[in-house]
Amino acid sequence: MGGIASFAAFCLSGQPFLAVTLPGQAPVPALALRFGFSGGAVDARAGYEETAGGAYVVALAGTDLAARMAGRDAKVPLTVDGKAEGVLSLAGSTKALKGALAACGGL
Secondary structure (H helix, E strand, C coil): CCCCCCEEEECCCCEEEEEEECCCCCCCCEEEEEECCEEEEEEEEEEEEEHHHCCEECCCCCCCCHHHHHHCCEEEEEEEEEHHHEEEEECCHHHHHHHHHHHHHCC
């Protein structure tokens, strides 16, 4: 798969989302993401959205994923469909997520 190319948080119609892009992967309908936070893992389903630039999109409403990403962990192990993809740095994530999600009610 080649790892994660990018993460982006955004609001659409007042709802918060996280978009993940993967380099060089043929599109599949959905991916299972697991973030290994120090307080316990958080699982998320990311659906493929061609209209979002070929990103996999996670609906954040009703989850604590954004708050956990903006929390105390500086880095978090990430798996995609059960395969370890490395460690995701969360440096600066609190400010970035608060800004990105402010238009839809924040974290």
